[in-house]
Amino acid sequence: MRDLARDFLGDRLREEAEYTLEKFRREPTASPLLAAPTSLSAKVFHHLYVLRLDGEVTTSHPTWLETLYPLLDGGEDALIDVHRQGNHLLVYRLPFSIAGHEGTLIVGESFDRVEAGLNKLHWWIGLIAGLVLLLLIGLNLLAVRAGLDPIAQLQRQLEELRQGTRKRLQLTMPTELEPLITQLNRLMDAQENRLKRSRHAVSNLSHALKTPLAAIMQAIRGQRPIGQSRRAKILARLEDMQTQLNAELRRSRIAGADSGQHTFPGRELASLLDMFRTLYPDKTFLSVEMPEAQVRLAMERQDFMEMAGIVLDNAGKWARDTIRIHTTASDGLYMLVEDDGPGVPAEQLARLGQRGRRLDEGLPGHGLGLSILINLLEHYQGTVEFQTPADSGLRVVIHVPAA
Template identity: 70%
Template structure:
């Protein structure tokens, strides 16, 4: 028979539930035996006390009946089958002389209480009561055998133990059924994960308990993220294939031809090669987007400071005015390279277009809010809506290929963020980036 796997959740639950039920049953059974004996002892003690009161009342009504009272043939002794010892004025009478030696110490005692007397292989429960009769002090002992009661209680106690054992077995069976039913969603989850691995399904679809709902949601989000990355890679390869096929063919044709390459043709070939390089760079940047559920964090204050130092060296004639920055210890749930790409695109554009000054404001009150404003010529209002379109350039006279803002929008799409462009006439361009907290529902949107 194979040994149970102690790492198994089912085995652990059964051990803990079965062990807990066993402990509860055992403690309950032990307490039952103790309380049952105490209850029986208290019940018999109350009966002996009432009988003692009754006997003393009979003595007060008929003092001359004292000798018959102490006899085993008396009416009281025959009715109740009890033992009596009466001491009055030093005279002792008893219904059972054989017990007198064992009961003599109780006659000298001053306690009115219930006593256990064990002698001659028997267990006797004796109630002692002192009294006064016609000015004379006396003591009355009323006893009853407790052995038979204890024997009956013991049999009852063991029967209760047997019933408790059967109930324990029933509880173990019910626990087994409950554990199997409770773990069924995990078995279904394992089966669906196998189906995912075999390509027979694309998502997990389970009606699971609330404890597993978050896990299934996280797994689905992780698979969606992985599928998104795969799709991006495939699209990047397709885009590259489409975008590079024509210029590469033209360059190869020019290089293979016998026609001499003059300055004009060389410039055209160089332009095509620069376009190819730009396409490669853009697609590589897109392929590096990690997106949500990457499990990565960044510190915006640290990374923005590093970017600003770099752009100050690239644009030494421009002043980068940092007006607000997040706290240095605050983290943002975003992959560091994605954040650097996002902020770097806007800072680079601002550095290219600004006349003298670029203002930078950022905070993390409710997600990321980043605003970068330059004092350049701005963008005509009728062209603001076209910013971010692939290949759209603000000015053909400036370096670039018009891919940066399209990458920015694609990057924000993965984080459910948005970008706003605002350009008052003659006052430059203000770019505002907003990214919601990553535990909030993602609702992409741009303007």
């Protein structure tokens, strides 16, 4: 601000000096009157004048002449700060040449009052800035306190969750924290679903194993000798128990959509196809379309391998010669597996996937694979559709939506 005031006053002094010289060009005899203390210019503008014309020096303030006299020797116009006895004078020097006359004109004005006004203004600005700063600090403290209040609410509700008095987080949060609350609720939902699956698996195992175990224990405790036929029945029941146990373990390993894991369906499908081509060397697995290797799917790797493995294994068992696989992963996952086997009558398609139900006993199995597939897809909000193509075989269409 001081520099701005100095430049403004300097421009005014320059304009006054140019005005004085222009008047001197029109009236050469008026130059002494312009510099006199009683001149109109001195009274109106309160300026100090020093004029040297052809070696003769006149001034409107003789007390400053000794200080300003050395400045008359400068060869170019300039704005100069002059200090004397605590006074600050701002002067503008303008050399000139008019009608063969050489001279130098100095026009000056006191800068003390301007500096005094600036000092007063600085104090006011400092006072106002201090008040504004205190106000901002107060508002900032209020904003921080208001911003931390939802965190305190979150802490209280988390403690209620730990104590079992609350099942979900329900509070109004800033936009920045809404994803955090959503993810915490999803995590709790996933934990609850896993607990339900575990309880369901225990219940299923208890129901499925209780009767066969009782029968086996009764047979072993009895006095009757265990013949070959009874031994075969006991072995069959043990195999059923092992199958049921393996199926429930496979269901319990389902991670679900909230696991936060990803897989690369193109890479995993290529690996699975290599394995099934080795497992079924007399069958042809044709991959019509496959996702690119870098495409990711929001599904845990083991879940994807389980899902694709069930479908490909069934197709390999029932196909006569060829299995076609068509897979895209642009918007979620679309997987189509079609075989040229005997197929399934249209009226029995709805029975596919029912737990423990097999439509054909000609090949080994327990009817659990498709039920596990449907259960797995439910955890990813996916769907599976069984179709009978016009020619023959079975077509399985799987869709897993994007996360």
